[in-house]
Amino acid sequence: MSFTDEIAKRRTFGVIAHPDAGKTTLTEKLLLFGGAIQEAGAVKSNKIKKGATSDFMEIERQRGISVATSVLAFNYKDKKINILDTPGHKDFAEDTFRTLTAVDSVIVVVDVAKGVEEQTEKLVEVCRMRNIPMIVFINKLDREGKDAFDLLDEVEKKLDLKVTPLSFPIGMGYDFKGIYNIWEKNINLFSSDSKKNINDLITISDLSSDELDNLVGNSSADKLRDELELVEEIYPEFNREAYLSGELQPVFFGSALNNFGVRELLDCFVEIAPSPRPKDSDTRTVNPNEDAFSGFVFKIHANMDPKHRNRLAFVKIVSGTFEKNKAYMHVRLGKNLKFSSPNAFFAEKKEIVDISYAGDIVGLPDTGNFKIGDTLTEGEKMQFKGIPSFSPEHFRYINNADPMKSKQLEKGIDQLMDEGVAQLFTLEMNGRKVIGTVGALQYEVIQYRLEHEYGAKCTYENFSAFKACWVRPEDAKNEEFAEFKRVKQKFLARDKSGQLVFLADSEFSIQMTQSKFPTVKLTFVSENV
Ligand code: G4P
Numbered sequence: 047m048s049f050t051d052e053i054a055k056r057r058t059f060g061v062i063a064h065p066d067a068g069k070t071t072l073t074e075k076l077l078l079f080g081g082a083i084q085e086a087g088a089v090k091s092n093k094i095k096k097g098a099t100s101d102f103m104e105i106e107r108q109r110g111i112s113v114a115t116s117v118l119a120f121n122y123k124d125k126k127i128n129i130l131d132t133p134g135h136k137d138f139a140e141d142t143f144r145t146l147t148a149v150d151s152v153i154v155v156v157d158v159a160k161g162v163e164e165q166t167e168k169l170v171e172v173c174r175m176r177n178i179p180m181i182v183f184i185n186k187l188d189r190e191g192k193d194a195f196d197l198l199d200e201v202e203k204k205l206d207l208k209v210t211p212l213s214f215p216i217g218m219g220y221d222f223k224g225i226y227n228i229w230e231k232n233i234n235l236f237s238s239d240s241k242k243n244i245n246d247l248i249t250i251s252d253l254s255s256d257e258l259d260n261l262v263g264n265s266s267a268d269k270l271r272d273e274l275e276l277v278e279e280i281y282p283e284f285n286r287e288a289y290l291s292g293e294l295q296p297v298f299f300g301s302a303l304n305n306f307g308v309r310e311l312l313d314c315f316v317e318i319a320p321s322p323r324p325k326d327s328d329t330r331t332v333n334p335n336e337d338a339f340s341g342f343v344f345k346i347h348a349n350m351d352p353k354h355r356n357r358l359a360f361v362k363i364v365s366g367t368f369e370k371n372k373a374y375m376h377v378r379l380g381k382n383l384k385f386s387s388p389n390a391f392f393a394e395k396k397e398i399v400d401i402s403y404a405g406d407i408v409g410l411p412d413t414g415n416f417k418i419g420d421t422l423t424e425g426e427k428m429q430f431k432g433i434p435s436f437s438p439e440h441f442r443y444i445n446n447a448d449p450m451k452s453k454q455l456e457k458g459i460d461q462l463m464d465e466g467v468a469q470l471f472t473l474e475m476n477g478r479k480v481i482g483t484v485g486a487l488q489y490e491v492i493q494y495r496l497e498h499e500y501g502a503k504c505t506y507e508n509f510s511a512f513k514a515c516w517v518r519p520e521d522a523k524n525e526e527f528a529e530f531k532r533v534k535q536k537f538l539a540r541d542k543s544g545q546l547v548f549l550a551d552s553e554f555s556i557q558m559t560q561s562k563f564p565t566v567k568l569t570f571v572s573e574n575v
Pocket residue numbers: 063064065066067068069070071072091093134185186187188189300301302303304
């Protein structure tokens with residue numbers, strides 16, 4: 047197979063959802079279709095049931111050890127499919143946002159009863175801003191839920207999308223009879239025996255014939271006819287270009303648990319989903335078919351087993367091929383590195399491979415060279431853009447609790463920040479260190495990991511801040527910037543890459559600052575991690 051064919055057959059995507067909508071169940075069913083796993087239950091859910099720290103630690107430990115679940119790959123209908131894990135829990139939101147920079151499309155799972163939930167809104171917003179193609183899967187049709195039209199309406203309004211259903215449910219919950227596949231023009235009748243469904247497709251050439259009545263009963267048949275007429279009236283016809291440019295989102299209905307409607311989703315996905323997309327760097331747009339390799343680190347996974355301390359840096363290949371033992375340039379450090387054991391991912395396993403293609407993810411064992419956002423090339427000096435760093439929601443001073451171990455503490459903090467676990471701010475005034483996180487859980491994780499992986503102890507102290515605002519001094523008038531620095535001295539800090547940050551203590555203070563120093567631009571997202 048030629049180099050361009052290899053790239054064209056890659057489909058790298060993420061499944062996003064609010065916790066409990068059915069992301070894990072759907073992922074598992076997709077893997078079953080790909081023959082990548084043999085039985086249900088093989089994919090471990092990484093959700094946090096009660097938000098308990100012990101749960102969290104256990105999950106972190108498991109994730110640390112079996113990092114392979116971060117990328118699940120399988121072949122289906124001549125396509126190489128890479129599913130990237132995107133944690134739904136809000137304390138991991140940043141991890142998910144970063145992973146979304148490495149996907150070429152997403153599937154959004156929505157619970158038929160709960161409708162569009164908070165995390166889904168946030169994640170879809172990020173995808174929408176980047177014009178990532180999205181397919182919506184409305185799950186749990188075997189349960190009573192919202193009316194299909196109401197749900198489609200809710201998806202459009204709350205997620206600010208333009209949808210078109212490619213399948214439509216026949217009844218719901220107790221009365222769930224099956225799904226009419228608008229895309230393939232056939233009916234899949236529901237039976238909770240999941241093994242049967244796959245072969246039980248009935249092609250309906252004429253919806254007005256008695257055939258439909260015989261299959262689902264008169265009243266359901268009439269209702270479906272009316273509904274499909276309405277669908278045709280209200281929603282635009284599916285158009286692949288519109289889907290690929292993020293302007294139209296097809297919707298499927300089904301029940302992941304019952305493996306129902308999943309094959310339809312997957313068959314349509316492999317047909318319409320994009321192959322690896324071009325990506326912008328600071329100097330130019332890079333196309334996947336370029337001969338020269340390029341890629342970027344979107345995730346770093348620590349191995350929490352103290353006996354094997356190395357980390358794994360996850361690189362999305364943007365262009366060309368990545369080869370074992372070939373020297374690549376680490377642009378930020380300006381040095382060449384070779385990798386003798388790059389990992390590729392297959393189902394739940396990882397294995398060392400000689401060659402990977404644009405669209406694939408490789409895991410590179412790392413002893414501290416990488417941080418999130420780093421670019422690797424064959425020598426070209428460019429940095430991929432778009433890895434966001436959001437303002438944390440929580441802030442605490444971090445103190446050294448064991449003066450004999452200050453080196454270890456420093457190293458530990460440094461490495462945890464490179465992994466993107468939290469953000470470090472150093473106060474301009476006195477050099478004290480403040481840790482900012484998205485969720486409160488992270489503080490315990492950091493404390494635990496510093497102790498178990500680095501042998502260092504820390505304590506925290508309250509630091510009252512509301513948001514971190516990155517300051518753009520290049521736009522500010524000199525005198526105004528100097529005055530801003532003088533007045534806000536107590537609240538100014540540097541982030542890890544040396545950028546100036548204003549740690550505002552309230553929304554009001556941000557507003558006041560902006561009106562008093564209009565040329566000093568404040569932003570809540572930094573793109574240079
Ligand atoms: P998540 O990864 O998005 O957090 O969700 P997950 O797949 O773990 O599913 C959340 C719960 O919803 C699970 O039940 C799962 O069995 C159930 N579920 C998923 N798909 C369907 C479906 O199509 N129909 C119905 N009725 N339920 C579905 P749980 O009781 O929380 O977990 P478990 O103990 O069964 O694993």
